[in-house]
Amino acid sequence: MDFAGHYNFWIAILLMMIGLYPVMARTNLVKRIIGLSLFQTGIFLLYISMGKIYGGTAPVHNDGVPLLPDGSRNPGLITNSIPTALILTGIVVSVSTLAVALAIIVCIKRAYGTIEMDDIEKAENGDPQ
Amino acid sequence: MKDNTILRIATKTMIPFIIVFGLYVIFHGDLSPGGGFQGGVIIASAFILYGLVWGGDEMRRILPRWLSDTLVAVGVLMYAGTGMFCLLSGYRFLDYSAISPRNNPGGDVWGMNIVEYGVGFTVSMVMITIYNEISEGTVPEPGEKT
Amino acid sequence: MLDFFLINIILLAMVTATAIAAAHVRNLLAATMLMSIYSFLMAMVWTNMDSMDVAFTEAAVGAGISTILILGALLHVGTEEKPTKGIHWPALLVVVATAALLLYGTLDMPRFGQKDTPAQLNPVSISYIKQDCPRVADWNGHHEGEVVYGKGDYYHGHAPNFVTPVIVSYRGFDTMFETTVIFIAGMSMILFLRRRRKPA
Numbered sequence: 245m246d247f248a249g250h251y252n253f254w255i256a257i258l259l260m261m262i263g264l265y266p267v268m269a270r271t272n273l274v275k276r277i278i279g280l281s282l283f284q285t286g287i288f289l290l291y292i293s294m295g296k297i298y299g300g301t302a303p304v305h306n307d308g309v310p311l312l313p314d315g316s317r318n319p320g321l322i323t324n325s326i327p328t329a330l331i332l333t334g335i336v337v338s339v340s341t342l343a344v345a346l347a348i349i350v351c352i353k354r355a356y357g358t359i360e361m362d363d364i365e366k367a368e369n370g371d372p373q
Numbered sequence: 374m375k376d377n378t379i380l381r382i383a384t385k386t387m388i389p390f391i392i393v394f395g396l397y398v399i400f401h402g403d404l405s406p407g408g409g410f411q412g413g414v415i416i417a418s419a420f421i422l423y424g425l426v427w428g429g430d431e432m433r434r435i436l437p438r439w440l441s442d443t444l445v446a447v448g449v450l451m452y453a454g455t456g457m458f459c460l461l462s463g464y465r466f467l468d469y470s471a472i473s474p475r476n477n478p479g480g481d482v483w484g485m486n487i488v489e490y491g492v493g494f495t496v497s498m499v500m501i502t503i504y505n506e507i508s509e510g511t512v513p514e515p516g517e518k519t
Numbered sequence: 520m521l522d523f524f525l526i527n528i529i530l531l532a533m534v535t536a537t538a539i540a541a542a543h544v545r546n547l548l549a550a551t552m553l554m555s556i557y558s559f560l561m562a563m564v565w566t567n568m569d570s571m572d573v574a575f576t577e578a579a580v581g582a583g584i585s586t587i588l589i590l591g592a593l594l595h596v597g598t599e600e601k602p603t604k605g606i607h608w609p610a611l612l613v614v615v616a617t618a619a620l621l622l623y624g625t626l627d628m629p630r631f632g633q634k635d636t637p638a639q640l641n642p643v644s645i646s647y648i649k650q651d652c653p654r655v656a657d658w659n660g661h662h663e664g665e666v667v668y669g670k671g672d673y674y675h676g677h678a679p680n681f682v683t684p685v686i687v688s689y690r691g692f693d694t695m696f697e698t699t700v701i702f703i704a705g706m707s708m709i710l711f712l713r714r715r716r717k718p719a
Contacts, residue, residue: 248630253625253628259535260621264617269606270600272600272601282538285558295568298523298632303681304680324639328571331573332573339581340701344707346507347712348711350711353595408683411572411576481678484687488691495698503705507594507595508594
């Protein structure tokens with residue numbers, strides 16, 4: 245139970261669970277989408293934490309030598325750039341999913357007049373189709 | 374909102390700088406943090422700011438729906454088109470050494486940049502489209518003015 | 520390392536508080552504004568962890584576009600949520616069970632921030648960084664006698680930003696399909712929401 249070695253991962257899991265509860269428990273559709281967005285950002289925190297090195301610099305180099313924060317130019321440690329590249333794709337796909345989900349919610353509102361899940365189920369079940 | 378003097382003057386001053394900064398971020402994608410996605414969203418935010426202050430109809434007067442719809446597709450075409458060009462030149466798909474076969478790693482420069490421009494087009498126009506459709510999602514009848 | 524730890528803990532405490540508030544509050548407009556603050560604070564967390572591209576994208580996309588998007592949708596659907604009737608026990612049970620499993624899984628993970636973890640030492644990362652910038656020492660601090668790029672040698676296929684060649688050249692397929700996903704999102708907005716105005 246190594247706090248200083250794992251605290252970032254535990255906070256990421258805490259954020260994921262704070263986001264997961266509204267997805268299952270709330271009935272308002274927009275609240276569920278907000279919870280999903282919280283969940284996704286927690287996952288990104290978990291990934292980026294794996295690439296961080298203490299004392300590292302940002303993954304940009306200059307004249308072939310990474311520039312350290314104090315202005316010196318010794319070759320040093322660079323924070324790993326591969327998790328960054330993967331999460332970049334993830335963030336953009338998450339906003340695309342948010343856009344499509346909100347378009348569907350607006351259409352549901354136009355069709356049923358409400359966006360609460362139990363009212364929609366009552367309208368679906370009580371309707372003699 | 375266009376009757377408010379401060380908003381009007383402030384947005385008219387800021388919009389050119391926002392667009393130039395967005396283009397800077399796209400063009401310097403491989404020299405500093407940035408790239409196609411970030412620059413595309415910044416350019417889209419300049420147009421969305423104009424649409425917020427002057428109204429959606431004004432924004433669609435300067436950037437009509439047919440233009441933004443076309444540029445969305447042009448961006449993806451630029452990306453896949455670069456890949457097809459490399460494929461048709463005899464190399465693998467998205468193998469950028471097809472762009473300058475004699476100077477072997479030099480084709481990477483052209484390939485990375487053209488692809489980032491394509492991504493910038495698509496992302497900026499899609500963000501503008503998303504704002505257009507979700508703020509007022511209607512299309513006027515053929516007889517009406519836009 | 521202590522200054523990184525302090526800034527990280529303070530920012531993550533603010534992030535957690537904002538997340539709990541955004542999940543709990545009933546007025547959806549307030550939840551949207553809290554999501555915007557949450558994205559902005561997460562961008563600062565990424566900056567503290569030296570991931571510049573991710574911070575840039577999260578600030579632009581999360582704090583900018585996503586807020587406008589949800590606000591635009593709230594224009595159509597209304598901003599108050601129905602009051603809930605207490606805690607939803609099955610959901611809480613699932614959340615606690617998932618959290619317990621994930622926490623059990625992280626006990627095996629290597630320590631955060633060390634330079635000898637498998638994420639740093641795997642051959643893909645090392646060969647990728649060496650190919651892009653051969654003068655970077657490998658993770659034990661040894662310098663190898665490799666080709667050194669001179670001052671004007673940026674564009675022999677190696678870009679100063681390490682992340683752009685990864686997403687565009689090494690993982691070019693992923694970025695192409697990601698662009699297609701954005702295209703599909705735009706098309707679906709047009710298909711779902713664009714309609715003819717009803718005759719007056």
